[in-house]
Amino acid sequence: MVIQNNGERLIKEMLKKDNHGQTLPAHLPEKQVMGLPQKPGVYYFHDQKDKVLYVGKAKNLKKRVISHFTGLDISKKRQELLRTVYRISYVECPTEFIASLFESVEIKRLWPIHNKSQKRFEQVWGIYQFEDNRGYIRLGIDKKRKHLQPIACFALLADAHRMLWKLVKMHDLHPALCFLDLTAQHIWPDVQEYNQRVLAALQWVAEQKETFVIRDQSAYVLVENGVFYGMGTASTDIGVHELEALKEQLTMYPENEVIRSMIRNYTERYPSKVIRIA
Incomplete structure (x- = not known):
């Protein structure tokens, strides 16, 4: 009836309203979503028993999480996810690239039921x-x-x-x-x-098997002798050639083929951020 009475403009205005409460999962408090930072990071959807259902990465945590609850996707998989989400947690990351690497680590560690990519067995x-x-x-x-x-x-x-x-x-x-x-x-x-x-x-x-650092301001990703070592933030007064001092400020993580591929692609795309260590 609204459409028949030239109400398209009204519909568009209603859709533009910044009220996401109606689209949020029934059991998820709105304040958890609204309180998310607008920074890079990795987010987790938890069920009623606090088990992780899904892990994702974001350039903007708040914007990315809200995007899960908008749109017209009525698939059974999505409806099941919305029905079972009770809590959201997150870890802030210094850069979007580090968030991508950390997402891969967490998917391999937690094996969430609603993540499909990166969950295949890697025959090396x-x-x-x-x-x-x-x-x-x-x-x-x-x-x-x-x-x-x-x-x-x-x-x-x-x-x-x-x-x-x-x-x-x-x-x-x-x-x-x-x-x-x-x-x-x-x-x-x-x-x-x-x-x-x-x-x-x-x-x-x-x-x-090179040793090199990917540096983006105070964020570091270290590859030692051709193997991903770890990542994190470090004091800017530490020189990248002070390898042992740098390693003390980074967190070690297990390597996988997805991480190797992401690092390889990143170094090719941003060679200016790569510092090789003899």
């Missing part, structure tokens, strides 16, 4: 070294083991094969001694001379 592959009964230092690819440290890790098996073939070609390694050639072999290289080539290859791999 590694290049390992060992000495066989003839004295040869062998290189081979295998699934990443919990208590064995590979010389390099890869999310894709194809990437591990590409790297191993690169080492074979660069350092004149024997494909059969790297499990890349399974045909019968009749001539083998000298053990000591061959092992020196393998050691040279291992040294080259180690040199590729």
Whole structure:
């Protein structure tokens, strides 16, 4: 009836009103949403028993959380989330990038029921070294083991094969001694001379594992020897080359493939914020 009586303008004005109370979940106090800071961070939706249902990251915590309760999405999944949210908590982060990294850490830690992305099992592959009964230092690819440290890790098996073939070609390694050639072999290289080539290859791999800091004002993300170490804020009077002093002010977090990808993309996009440490 309103539309038929030229009420479109009235409808638009009503939709623009800054009153979110009508769209909030029934069990969620409005003051929790209105009290959220307009800063970067990670937010958590809790159920009646305080279990975390969903983890998200935001450039603006208040604006992002309110966006969950607006719009016309009437899907069963969304309605279930709105019905079961009783509380919101949050952690402020110094930058949006750090919020993105911390979100990934928390999704892996809490495994919330309403988060779908980043909850798949990550099969990681590694290049390992060992000495066989003839004295040869062998290189081979295998699934990443919990208590064995590979010389390099890869999310894709194809990437591990590409790297191993690169080492074979660069350092004149024997494909059969790297499990890349399974045909019968009749001539083998000298053990000591061959092992020196393998050691040279291992040294080259180690040199590729850079230590660097991503710095955005007082916010720091540290990658040490090619592995994500941690992040946080630190005193601006600490030089990034004072590595041990910097590490004392950062919080360590476990690495995962999503974090490795985000750091790789960020360093390519913002090279001016990357400080490499020799």
